Amino acid sequence: MIIGVLQRGFKAFSSTQYVPLVGDENLFSLIVGDNGIGKSTVLEALNFFFVNHDGFISNKTGKRGMRDASRDGFVAPLFLLDSDELKKLSPSEMRIVISIDDFLRVGKSVDAAIKNQLKNFPSEKWKAVLLTRYRNDVEHGDNCFPQGSLKDEFTSKSLPALGLQKEDFDGSKGNGKLRDWRELRDNIAGRYSYIYLPVEGNDKHFANLDSRPLRVLAEVDLGKAVDKAIGGNETKKKIIDDLQAFIDDIGKDLESYKYKDKTQTGFTQKLLRETIIEKYLSSKVLHKSTGPNGKTEIAFNHLSAGEKTQAVVALCRALILKGVKANDKVILAIDEPEASLHVSRVFEQFDILRGISKNVQTVVTTHWYGFMSVLDVGWVQSLTKAGDQFEVDTLDLADFYQQKRRLKTNSEEPRPFRVMLKADSEFRLSIINSLCLTRPINWIICEGLTDKIYLECLLGSATEDLPINIVPVAGQGNVEKFFKKLYPEILDYKDEIGGNVVCLVDTDSRLPSPAGYENNAAHRLWFKRLNNDKNGTQLRALNDSSSGGLTSIEDVLPALPFIRALQIFESEMPIDLLALSAKPDQDISFFHMDLRASEHEQLRAFLAERHSGRKMRLAKEFRSVYQPDVHGVPDWVDEIIAIFVGRSSQ
Secondary structure, three states: OEEEEEEEOEOOEOOOEEEEOOOOOOOEEEEEEOOOOOHHHHHHHHHHHHOOOOOOOEOOOOOOOOOOOOOOOEEEEEEEEOHHHHOOOOHHHHHHHHHHHHHHHHOOOOOHHHHHHHOOOOOOOOEEEEOOEEOOHHHHOOEOOOOOHHHHHHHOOOOHHHOOOHHHEOOOHHHOEEOOHHHHHHHHHOOEEEEEEOOOOOHHHHHEOOOHHHHHHHHHHHHHHHHHHHOOHHHHHHHHHHHHHHHHHHHHOOOOOOOOOOOOOOOOHHHHHHHHHHHHHOOOEOEEEEOHHHOEEEEHHHOOHHHHHHHHHHHHHHHHHHHOOOOOEEEEEEEOOOOOOOHHHHHHHHHHHHHHOOOOEEEEEOOOHHHHHOOOOOEEEEEEEEOOEEEEEEEEHHHHHHHHHOOOOOOOOOHHHHHHHHHHHHHHHHHHHHHOOOOOOEEEEEOOHHHHHHHHHHHOOHHHHOOEEEEEOOOHHHHHHHHHHHHHHHHHOOOOOOOOEEEEEOEOOOOOOOOOOOOEEOOOEEEEEEEEEOOEEEEEEOOOOOOOOOEOHHHHOEHHHHHHHHHHHOOOOOOOOOOOOEOOOOOEHHHHEOOOHHHHHHHHHHHHOOOOOHHHHHHHHHHHHOOHHHHOOOHHHHHHHHHHOOOOOO
């Protein structure tokens, strides 16, 4: 897969700029930012690298110094090669890839963003390689790194530990040109199919299956069918030989004239297969069925702009599900998939893209910040500009709101405020729309990512029968804000809404403020507070000010898997777990552990210690050991499910 792109002189990026795409093995990336900031530039740069090698789009800087390697524009995706890809390399190629991986992880001149990103991809499992294609690739394509500090350090004598040998270089070691580097680059890149769907794509670009982006997807499966139909390599060779013989016979009578191949490779067996597929698919035009029983058909070029956007994404999904296998290297890049769509349709569009990303790497640019309502796995790259310098913030969708709060900026624009304002409003709007779907989505708005992890475990199979999205919004205060902002909107659309929203918080020292709000809005929006008292765990309503004491979600979990998960901290904990006396008749964590109040406070402070990451480690360990059939589901979880199935009136 590709985890980022280094580029220079291409459209928006005049100086060298690295844009990461992912932070782990999740394959969904979204690029956000203002108009003209460079979102589409990233996708177009990848298209230059993989597809249109003559399509370098220079800015003013890139138009100068094309013959000077130190100033020539380039695009360099950062690839991660897994064990299957490495097996396809020769010993010398493997040695070069390993040396580049070592260099990218430790080199002083390597962008800090690259080195930090690679910490999430251990070298034992992945090998990183930066593959560069230059604007003037004829002259500079043998340079494995762009001219400058990267190349100077890589080729210097101060890095003998990289393991390169004299025969690995083409000429002197100091020239930075590795032997057969261009072939290695094209070999690795050639295994990938890059499908780019620009927002300005014309009708021909999408209407026919023979358009290049869609044909690439179709050929994954159709190529095998064509090979089977026309026989093996001998049959294909005979077809080509017979055609060539015909041309040769004509040439005998042409005297001073002759036919020559346009390319060095000529008409190959691969080209024969592709031509058959292209000519067949060119006769097929996409139509949309509408009206009663779908009897009315509308050609693609007669659809509205929004309908075309929907059709293209739906077609990509169908082709990917049909033809793409687990080991196929496919990257789908889509520019603004929400373009021209009514807001009620955008949610469904991104839900389709979420499904696509489970099969292939998906990179999307967007101005729609409601994606948090659909996507809980993936990465957001936020592009801004401070003077002549770009800033790229990477946010994990699993904890979007918490990370968004930490955004810092050197730009003159108040980026964090603008991002939060747009994200919050579009998030709420997408929630309202999702509640009104034929199969409505239910929601839990909770405080933090660890809450989400526990809730996903405890709700378990209920989420299969009841679509439930769980979104952490970084703290009790934000949960309250969402409740209060959603409250009038839910009341406005109460007759159209079929789903439910539960805003869930712990019991902190400050209780929620209920002034002016009922416990729920039209029995669709609910505010609930987890609280332990002498009678057990309660799911209290907004206007219930009763408090049995501070209660966090760790206090209301099934006891046995919680205590087992706690054992990962056994050597660090301020209390001795093994020496604890337990109450076997109590199956909730707080009540099962026979702790004094001071010991409860010690445990709570230990887990919440700043920057320790213990609460997250505990939640992940709980997820690995919890078995609902063995450990049971707490009553308060059943109360939440009762809300979603319409059995609760409280």
